Structure formats: structure tokens, C-alpha cells
Amino acid sequence: MREDTTAGLAVRDAGAETPRLSITDVGRDFHTRNGVTHAVSGINLTIQRGEFVALIGRSGCGKTTLLRAIGGLLSPTTGTIEVDGKALWSDQRVDSSAVTKLGFVFQEANLFPWFNVIDNIALPLKLRGAGKAARRARAEELAELVGLTGFERSYPRELSGGMRQRAAIARALSTEPELLLMDEPFGALDALTRERMNLELQRIVLETASTVVFVTHDIPEAVFLADRVVQMTPRPGRINKILPVGFDKPRDVNLQTTTEFNEVVRALRVELDEDE
Numbered sequence: 507m508r509e510d511t512t513a514g515l516a517v518r519d520a521g522a523e524t525p526r527l528s529i530t531d532v533g534r535d536f537h538t539r540n541g542v543t544h545a546v547s548g549i550n551l552t553i554q555r556g557e558f559v560a561l562i563g564r565s566g567c568g569k570t571t572l573l574r575a576i577g578g579l580l581s582p583t584t585g586t587i588e589v590d591g592k593a594l595w596s597d598q599r600v601d602s603s604a605v606t607k608l609g610f611v612f613q614e615a616n617l618f619p620w621f622n623v624i625d626n627i628a629l630p631l632k633l634r635g636a637g638k639a640a641r642r643a644r645a646e647e648l649a650e651l652v653g654l655t656g657f658e659r660s661y662p663r664e665l666s667g668g669m670r671q672r673a674a675i676a677r678a679l680s681t682e683p684e685l686l687l688m689d690e691p692f693g694a695l696d697a698l699t700r701e702r703m704n705l706e707l708q709r710i711v712l713e714t715a716s717t718v719v720f721v722t723h724d725i726p727e728a729v730f731l732a733d734r735v736v737q738m739t740p741r742p743g744r745i746n747k748i749l750p751v752g753f754d755k756p757r758d759v760n761l762q763t764t765t766e767f768n769e770v771v772r773a774l775r776v777e778l779d780e781d782e
């Protein structure tokens with residue numbers, strides 16, 4: 507694994523703070539009828555508070571497996587994962603108090619069709635026993651944050667794909683997670699909506715100072731959003747390279763037309779092509 511330290515990159519003074527996420531020697535095997543698949547192996551990654559890290563790599567290189575392990579959904583076969591210095595897994599059992607620090611957004615918004623936007627956003631708060639008035643107030647705030655003002659009483663079927671993902675982001679943020687885990691959240695959206703959602707996500711993440719791990723197949727999307735891009739290679743899934751992206755934030759869409767931006771994208775693309 508290489509860590510690039512090119513000039514002009516964002517310098518982060520983490521001081522003595524405990525990292526938001528520490529992944530040490532994590533591996534995950536799957537035993538199937540056809541033998542063992544080493545989905546990920548020897549993963550080491552530390553993420554500081556407020557960092558936005560994108561995971562990229564070819565299909566099957568273990569991005570989702572790693573994200574699910576970080577999210578408490580799939581136990582690692584080896585290694586440790588710590589959230590705020592506390593082990594997430596012990597003896598293949600997840601620490602349920604650590605899981606409450608996490609928020610998820612998947613490719614499908616997975617909203618409840620019979621709940622309106624506000625009730626969908628407020629659901630995690632309801633499950634945690636928050637009172638009706640408090641959770642409604644928080645959901646209204648979040649609906650505004652993600653740009654759903656005017657659609658608070660709409661049902662998922664009445665929303666566009668981008669709007670459903672906004673609601674899913676608001677729902678994930680409702681519990682004020684320490685770590686937001688996003689698995690191809692805009693993968694099902696058309697190119698223009700996706701570009702808008704990237705800008706919106708950037709704004710929301712900056713406003714909420716969220717720490718994010720974001721899985722994507724889209725290299726420009728990763729470079730546009732991330733402070734660091736982690737590039738994985740398959741069989742077994744490993745980290746091949748961690749590339750800091752130093753462009754100032756907030757980033758403007760026009761950044762994507764600059765030579766500097768496209769050089770970073772090209773460098774990552776060449777590495778991915780070499781995987782084949």
C-alpha cells in the first residue's frame with residue numbers, strides 16, 4: 507500500500523485526537539461451495555473526524571464487504587475496527603452501543619412507502635424513544651437541510667429518485683451519527699441529478715461536519731467529494747493506494763473541468779486499468 511504525499515494536499519492536524527475510525531489488519535473470508543473467497547485482506551485505514559474518504563475499485567474488490575464490516579453488519583474474520591477508540595467487534599459480536607454512532611445510506615433509499623417524508627426521516631428517532639414533538643422538529647430541520655422543504659408530507663412514490671435519496675440522507679443524519687457510511691448512494695441516479703446530489707452532499711457534510719466513508723464506482727465523483735481516495739484491488743480485496751485530494755472546499759462543479767482535477771482522475775483510472 508502506498509500513501510501519496512504530493513505537495514498542495516490538505517494538511518490535517520489531527521493532534522492527539524482519537525481517530526473516528528481505525529481499521530487494523532481487517533480481513534473477511536466467505537466460505538462457499540466453491541471454496542473460500544478472501545473478500546478483503548490486510549486492510550489498514552485510519553479516518554479522522556470530519557474526513558471524507560471515498561473507496562473505489564473494480565467490482566468485487568471488497569468495497570461493500572469492508573463498508574458492511576465498518577457498519578457492524580458483517581463481522582471481520584481477522585483484525586479490529588474501532589469507532590472513537592472503542593472496538594466495534596469482539597468475538598464476532600457487534601457492540602450495539604458503537605452501532606448507534608453510525609448512519610447508513612445505500613443505493614436504494616429504502617424508505618417506508620406508507621410513511622411520509624417527515625415520518626421516514628424521524629423513524630430512527632422514534633425507534634430510540636424520542637418524543638413526538640422533538641422528533642418532528644428534528645425531521646423538519648433535516649428536511650430543510652437536504653432541500654426537501656415543501657415535500658415534508660409527500661410519500662416516497664411522489665418523489666423523484668434524487669429526492670428519495672435526500673430523504674434517506676436526512677434519515678441517516680437524524681441520530682447525529684459519528685460516522686456516515688454511504689454505499690453507492692447516487693448509483694441509480696441520472697448524471698445530472700447525481701452531479702446535483704454531489705454538490706448537496708458536499709454542503710450537508712460541511713454544514714454538519716460529518717465524517718464519511720463513501721463507496722463509489724465513479725472516479726470523478728470520488729475525487730470531487732473526498733479528502734482521500736482509497737483505491738482497492740481485488741482477489742483478495744486490498745488497499746492498493748491512498749490518494750489525498752487537496753482541492754479547497756467547498757468545491758465548485760467547474761473544478762471538474764480543470765487540468766489538475768482531471769490529472770488526479772486519470773492517475774486513479776490508470777491504476778484501475780492496470781488491475782485488469
Ligand SMILES: Nc1ncnc2c1ncn2[C@@H]1O[C@H](COP(=O)(O)OP(=O)(O)OP(=O)(O)O)[C@@H](O)[C@H]1O
Pocket residue numbers: 536537538543544545563564565566567568569570571572743
Ligand atoms: N455473502 C457472500 N457470500 C460469498 N461471497 C461473497 C459474499 N459477499 C461478497 N462476496 C464475495 O466477496 C468479494 C467482494 O465482494 P463485494 O461485494 O464486497 O465487492 P464490491 O467491491 O463491493 O463489488 P461491487 O462494486 O460489484 O459492489 C466478491 O468476490 C464477492 O463475490
